Amino acid sequence: MQELYEEGKQVFIVLSRADRRTKSQLKEVAKQIKETLENNGIEFKGICAYSATRYQEYKEFSEKSHVFNSLEEFLMKLNQRSEKQNEILESLYEVHGMYEKAINQDTNRFKRYQRALHSVKLDLMQKGFDDFNNDATFNKIKSLNNEFSEQEKTKRENLVQLNQVIDLFKESVDKVFDRVSAFTWEKYKEENDEEDDEANYREFEEIKKMVLYFRDWWMFGLDWYELSKKETKRYRKSVDYHNELLQLHYSLENLQTLREFKEINNENYQESLNDEDLQDDLREWRRSKRR
Known part of the structure; x- marks a missing residue:
């Protein structure tokens, strides 16, 4: 339990098979657990009694006793926080997706430019223009091709950086909500x-x-x-x-x-x-x- 607490997990104690003990016995067990956790500096969200035969918590305990807490309320709060966390992540991912799409479109465009230049070069060669070193047209084609190739490389590097940024964003959101989302x-x-x-x-x-x-x-x-x-x-x-x-x-x-x-x-x-x-x-x- 100490390890769970140190990992930042939220701790909620469930006393199972509560139907085998009396209410006074359960209260005593709950008090002992509470004292033990507090003495060891372990924070916990609550304690509830759970019936192994009815497969549900004893709500009357949490409603009538300050010793017990509602497991249902605890889980509902967790779900609400989880939903809000995922909503924020979804918004971030949506923006990230738009940037990724734009970068990929630019990358593909520069690829097409290079293919088009190569096609022009082949057409010129078929028409008898084959002086690659001295012809100004071929030099211009080579210059443009190098420029587009460099632009394509830059876009790919931008995409790598973008993916690193979204990972950092998710880590920050997870820290705010004190839980690691599976989303x-x-x-x-x-x-x-x-x-x-x-x-x-x-x-x-x-x-x-x-x-x-x-x-x-x-x-x-x-x-x-x-x-x-x-x-x-x-x-x-x-x-x-x-x-x-x-x-x-x-x-x-x-x-x-x-x-x-x-x-x-x-x-x-x-x-x-x-x-x-x-x-x-x-x-x-x-x-x-x-x-």
Whole structure:
């Protein structure tokens, strides 16, 4: 019991099998325990009598005697404090989650910038530009790539620091409430990730409908319009690009890719949907494809 007290645990004494003793005997036992604890400098929250046959405390003891305390009231207070503690932690975790999400989005953005620069570099090489050391364009690409790589590294370091901070916050809250809550950041994230995943997946599928629409629009253009050789090549390249997006499997990184696609194309998408003549032509084209 001394060890429990030194660990900061709240001590409440339960006299079990109280139905085997008389009320006066229980009072005497309770007094002796109280004196022993006080003499040893051990603080305790109360003493109650508990029936092993009825599986409940003798409430009449705590209601009529100053020696006994209510176990039910003690547990209710603990629950109230625990609920308040978890409410505070949940608020902290919510803010932490928003910061983490923002950092991850920035990290993924810098990754995409690096991939885009690499793609530009490959395109230039295919067109015969391969003087890496002297060409100003390649030097600029290298400089930008290094900058984005450094930014990505900084964001990852920020995320590590952020996770350290939330652990310190939880320790501080636990100290205030004098108990270690089992409601950790990992548990909060696990509970909320399930809800977020459902919403994110629905968003992912909704944006894919937009991608499918534009893929069909480019295919429609190939069949419907008289295009030059250069325009035909551009339309086919766009069809391939949209097909690649349609092949993406659900992940947070791919969701972010589709979000950026939506941000760029949403205005054109809405205008296109409101163009009645275009929609009539698209419906006619789709019917012709099903024949």
